[in-house]
Structure formats: C-alpha cells, structure tokens
Amino acid sequence: MRVLARMAAGALALVALAAATPADSPVNVPEPDGLWTGPQRGYTPATLEGATVIDGKRLAAMMPDKPVLLDVVVADRKPANFPADRPWLPTHRSIPGAVWMPGAGVAPLAPEREALFFRRVEELTGGDTSKAIVTFCRPECWGSWNAGRRLALRGYSNVHWFPEGVEGWQDDHDTAVVKPDPAWAALAPIEPER
Amino acid sequence: MTYAALALGLSLAASLVGGAAQAAGASDSDSERDARWKEIATSIFKDRAIQPTETLVKVEAPKRAEDAALVPITLTMPEKDKIKAVHLVIDDNPSPYAAHFSFGPAADPGELKLRVRVNNYTNVHAVAETKDGGLFEATKFVKASGGCSAPMGMSDEEAMKGMGDMRMKFAGEAQPGKPVEATLMIRHPNFSGMQMNQLTRDYTPARYINKLTVDYGTKNVFVMDGDISIASNPVINFAFLPEGKGPIKVTATDNQGGRWEHSFTAPTASN
Numbered sequence: 211m212r213v214l215a216r217m218a219a220g221a222l223a224l225v226a227l228a229a230a231t232p233a234d235s236p237v238n239v240p241e242p243d244g245l246w247t248g249p250q251r252g253y254t255p256a257t258l259e260g261a262t263v264i265d266g267k268r269l270a271a272m273m274p275d276k277p278v279l280l281d282v283v284v285a286d287r288k289p290a291n292f293p294a295d296r297p298w299l300p301t302h303r304s305i306p307g308a309v310w311m312p313g314a315g316v317a318p319l320a321p322e323r324e325a326l327f328f329r330r331v332e333e334l335t336g337g338d339t340s341k342a343i344v345t346f347c348r349p350e351c352w353g354s355w356n357a358g359r360r361l362a363l364r365g366y367s368n369v370h371w372f373p374e375g376v377e378g379w380q381d382d383h384d385t386a387v388v389k390p391d392p393a394w395a396a397l398a399p400i401e402p403e404r
Numbered sequence: 405m406t407y408a409a410l411a412l413g414l415s416l417a418a419s420l421v422g423g424a425a426q427a428a429g430a431s432d433s434d435s436e437r438d439a440r441w442k443e444i445a446t447s448i449f450k451d452r453a454i455q456p457t458e459t460l461v462k463v464e465a466p467k468r469a470e471d472a473a474l475v476p477i478t479l480t481m482p483e484k485d486k487i488k489a490v491h492l493v494i495d496d497n498p499s500p501y502a503a504h505f506s507f508g509p510a511a512d513p514g515e516l517k518l519r520v521r522v523n524n525y526t527n528v529h530a531v532a533e534t535k536d537g538g539l540f541e542a543t544k545f546v547k548a549s550g551g552c553s554a555p556m557g558m559s560d561e562e563a564m565k566g567m568g569d570m571r572m573k574f575a576g577e578a579q580p581g582k583p584v585e586a587t588l589m590i591r592h593p594n595f596s597g598m599q600m601n602q603l604t605r606d607y608t609p610a611r612y613i614n615k616l617t618v619d620y621g622t623k624n625v626f627v628m629d630g631d632i633s634i635a636s637n638p639v640i641n642f643a644f645l646p647e648g649k650g651p652i653k654v655t656a657t658d659n660q661g662g663r664w665e666h667s668f669t670a671p672t673a674s675n
Contacts (some may be wrong), residue, residue, distance in 0.1 A: 215576070246544070249600075249602070249605060251600070251602075280517060285552075286498040286523070286552070286598060287527065287597075287598055287607060288498070289596070289597020289598060289607070289609065289610035289632065290597070290607075290610075291597065291609050291610050291660075292499070292597060292610055292632075293614075293659065295499060296499060296631065297444065297447045297448065297499065297500060297501055298498060298499055299443065299444060299498065299499075299500055300498035301440060301448065301496055301498070303524060303525070304498065346594075348549075348550070353602055376524075376549075377549050377550075380524075380525050380547075380549075381547075384432075384433040385433065385525070386433065386436065387436045
C-alpha cells in the first residue's frame with residue numbers, strides 16, 4: 211500500500227461510503243485543465259470530463275463486448291546500480307486482452323510518442339471513434355486519467371476510465387502476463403516515471 | 405499465445421487484432437505462473453531438479469498483506485537436521501531472488517522469519533536445499549502490490565539515520581540441547597532503487613544489505629545473501645544452538661560498500 215493511502219486510511223473509509231463513483235481519493239481533487247503534468251502517483255479526481263468513470267463490476271459487464279483495453283502502467287525501472295549477476299526479470303500482469311503502452315499517460319509526451327499513441331488507438335478501434343475504450347493503470351495513478359482525457363479531447367466519444375486499475379481487477383478476476391505493445395516498445399527509450 | 409498473435413497482427417487489419425486479444429482465460433493464469441516459476445528457477449538453479457515437498461519446507465505469509473512493503477514471511481523446516489540452506493523467491497517481483505540463507509553448525513534451521521517487499525499478487529516460493537544436495541519447493545500465493553516502489557514516507561537522509569545500528573533480542577532462557585530463538589533488527593533503509601523521492605522526483609539509488617553473517621563464537625549460524633526485495637529496517641528471526649562459547653557476532657555489508665559489525669552476549673545454558 212502506498213504511503214499516502216496509509217496516512218489517509220481512515221478518511222478513505224468515510225469517503226468510500228459517500229462517493230457515488232469508484233474514486234479512491236480521500237480528498238476532493240478537481241479536474242485539471244487539459245492534462246495533469248504533475249507526478250504520476252497521487253490522488254486523482256472522481257470524474258473525467260468527456261469520459262465515463264467505471265468500477266470493476268461495470269468493466270466485467272462490458273467485457274463480452276470486447277472494449278479496447280489500454281493499460282498505461284509505467285514499466286518497472288531497473289535500478290541504475292543493480293548488480294549484473296542477479297536475475298532482473300520484470301513481469302507485468304494486466305487485464306486479459308489489454309494492450310500495454312507503458313507510460314502512455316505521462317504528460318507531456320514527446321510528440322512522436324503522442325502521435326504513436328493516437329495511431330495505435332486508431333488501429334485498435336479500427337478507426338471507429340465510438341468504439342468503447344477503457345483506460346487504466348493502478349489506483350492513485352494519473353496515467354490512465356491522462357490517457358482517457360487525451361482520447362476524449364481527440365474526439366473519441368466512448369471513453370471509460372477505470373481508476374481501480376490492475377489492482378482493482380485482480381481482486382475478483384484473473385490477470386494475464388502482458389508484454390509492452392511492440393510498436394510502442396520499439397520507440398525507445400521509454401520515459402521514466404516523473 | 406494470444407498476445408504474440410496481437411503483436412504479429414500489428415500491421416494487419418485492426419479489427420482482426422481486437423478479436424484476438426480477448427481470449428486469455430482462467431487456466432492461462434496458472435500456466436503462466438508455472439512458466440514464470442520455471443524461468444526463475446532455471447536462472448537460479450540451472451538444470452537442477454526441484455521436487456515439491458509437503459514436509460521439508462513450508463512458507464507462511466498473510467494471504468492479503470496489509471502493507472506490501474512489509475510482508476511477513478515465515479519459513480519452517482521441521483526436519484531441520486537435513487537442511488543445509490533455503491532460498492526465498494518472490495515470483496512476480498522484478499528481482500525475484502529475495503534471499504538465500506545457508507546454515508552453519510551453530511544453526512537451528514527449524515524456523516526463519518523475515519519481512520519482504522511484494523510488487524504484485526504473486527506466488528512466493530521457498531526452496532530448501534538438503535545436505536545431500538536435493539532441492540525441495542513449497543509455495544504460497546500472496547495478495548499485495550506496490551511494495552517494491554513504495555516510498556518510505558521520509559527523506560533519504562532521515563531513512564539512513566543510524567544506518568547499520570543493530571539490536572538482538574533473545575527469547576527465554578537457554579537450556580542444554582534446546583535451540584534459542586533470536587531476533588536481529590538492523591537499521592538500514594534497504595532502498596530498492598525503484599522508489600521515487602516524492603519531492604525531487606528522482607529515484608533513490610538501490611542500497612541494500614547484500615550479505616549478512618551471524619556467527620556464534622567460532623561457529624557459523626547462517627549467512628544470508630540479500631536483495632532489494634527485503635523490507636527496509638530488516639528484522640530476522642532465527643534460532644541457534646546454545647552450545648557455543650563467546651558472543652554472537654553479526655557482520656552486515658551493503659552493495660554500496662557499507663560494512664557493520666556488532667557483537668551480542670548470548671544466553672548460555674547453565675548445567
């Protein structure tokens with residue numbers, strides 16, 4: 211559990227009762243204008259203008275219709291001084307069927323990376339801007355909020371943000387090992403989390 | 405594998421790709437976890453065979469950890485006279501090989517406890533190594549996530565204050581032939597290298613205890629090879645045989661050249 215969450219555990223319980231949306235924030239975080247350019251980790255708003263905020267139940271109900279699942283979890287960072295003789299074998303588990311573009315929710319993104327993000331989403335939706343899309347990462351992660359906002363601003367009309375992310379999903383459902391999207395990974399280097 | 409299909413299908417029609425991506429099911433999850441374990445086991449043990457065991461080693465951990473950066477693990481090895489060493493692996497951690505303990509003549513390897521970081525819902529494997537060279541595995545599934553990158557909630561300077569200080573507690577009186585339980589507490593942040601300083605937004609370099617040696621007089625109790633998966637301020641419960649003479653000596657080194665030595669007066673068995 212994160213430190214922020216630890217400190218706010220009491221407040222969290224109260225808000226969870228009151229909140230109509232699956233927001234995990236114990237404080238009221240307003241939506242920023244445009245994208246959030248602060249640290250990826252932190253409390254997120256309860257809403258996302260232009261998109262629908264969903265919980266795990268709603269996502270499970272959407273699954274038969276095969277929404278485009280966009281995972282933007284930032285890849286584990288290998289410590290710079292990690293010894294060469296120890297195994298470093300990062301792995302990532304996600305919602306089965308998800309396309310993982312690590313760090314795609316970072317803002318600002320390099321122009322060529324942002325262009326690639328839009329191109330991949332266009333490919334994954336078959337150019338249908340009304341196709342259901344779900345963006346997610348982890349709880350208290352701005353990346354998926356930003357990814358959802360990017361797509362809403364781009365004109366996608368059926369964007370869903372799943373703030374509970376992989377953690378929220380794996381409580382009740384199986385996860386699957388997912389490799390980074392090959393086109394996304396080919397555009398090295400991936401920015402570290404900031 | 406459906407994902408590979410998705411990867412290859414990149415340049416193909418997008419509709420095709422969307423359909424292929426949804427097929428992963430329940431049984432895939434278990435086979436993926438098995439494949440993961442085989443990959444790790446091969447990297448650590450090469451081609452040595454590992455047998456499952458119900459008796460030689462057991463792993464205990466909370467099914468759902470309250471704090472992923474501080475997950476208590478208990479390893480029990482009831483047939484302790486057979487045990488030479490034990491390896492602890494946290495499968496889904498990016499650095500899965502959490503610890504290796506090798507026991508010396510002064511050890512009672514019946515039980516070990518330590519606290520670890522867990523990155524995501526994962527199997528935790530313990531592999532006991534017997535004196536005749538056999539490897540035996542036991543596993544436990546643990547629900548915790550985010551432990552490797554969880555910040556400590558204080559500045560790095562504060563976290564490093566008193567680094568290398570140690571305390572040792574002994575449980576009960578020493579009796580001849582009976583092992584004595586001891587708890588070793590070391591002040592050390594054991595920075596994983598994956599933790600971001602929330603103020604500067606820089607990553608704190610990995611700084612962790614890579615070797616810990618506990619001796620009783622001239623006899624070794626255990627040597628631990630450590631890793632970034634061990635929680636900050638390591639606490640290790642172990643047991644030793646009270647037949648030795650002299651103090652319990654603990655030597656710890658970290659990957660940045662830190663070295664600390666402390667001696668503790670062991671309770672002796674009075675006849």
